[in-house]
Amino acid sequence: AKKKGRGGYRFYSPDMTRAASRRVRVEAELRRSLDERTLAVHFQPQVKLSTGDVVGAEALVRWRHPEWGWVSPGHFIPVAERTGMIHPLGREVLRAACVHASRWRSEGLQRVAVNLSPVQLEGEGLEEELRESLAEADLPPEALELEVTEEVFLRDPDRASRVLSRFREQGIQVAIDDFGTGYSSLAYLKVLPVDRLKMDRSFVQSLPDDSQDVAITQSVATLARELGLEVVAEGVETCAQARFLRETGVQQAQGFLYGAALPPERWEGILNLSR
Ligand code: C2E
Ligand code: CA
Ligand code: CA
């Protein structure tokens, strides 16, 4: 039960109570799914624009609730972060990602990317988990990429730089997710030489017609080239977007044009087809 705060219950409207009890249910159900290991990890292809080859895959967690159906990660990841469940959840995703990356490498896949929540980065034990997952799957660190958002550099820039630098020294790759949406200064790109920028979907959506998005895309491509980074465009849905991105010097793309996140068993044909 909720502790009686300074204001007591006075400020709780029925709506707030309903929202709160919904939150509690989501939390309980998520915990149960974690315990029962019914969360799934799907993988979305990342394609090299010049050849169409599938070069990477992003691991995306999936939760199908028996009554509610598919629950969006945008809905339950914040719950997991608030309650600490992100740690066991993240561990499962990391494990699955490494195991499948290892299997698919022999079929030409270069890397698998995993989303890291800032909460995971701030916790203890992540380094150990990474080491274990890589070892268990017999995966070279170069084949694993960690996606972090600019938010980690706002929260605790020193710690983020320190931790991520250590991962990179071990050979693990680092990508900045949702690049351009974080309102952060670009100074972190100097302290933390990352490998890849993932250009946020919001800039891709209205390409090639929107002149502002065109300008932003060109700037990101130029910046990345100067810094020796690769760019992955997110949320690519049309051929016109893909063509524009390729012509602007963006190397890779991810989006419904190439495929949504698929369960691992549906990946069998994909890698062979692309070569
Ligand atoms: P994200 O990391 O930016 O992931 C990309 C999201 O865009 C995914 O949504 C993906 O399904 C969706 N997407 C991909 N291509 C397209 C497209 O062409 N058009 C549109 N409209 N959408 C596209 P999803 O799977 O719902 O995940 C939402 C967010 O939840 C992710 O955003 C990420 O921040 C978080 N998330 C997902 N899985 C994990 C995880 O395992 N760990 C953590 N920490 N966060 C995760
Ligand atoms: Ca991501
Ligand atoms: Ca993203």
Ligand code: CA
């Ligand atoms: Ca996003």
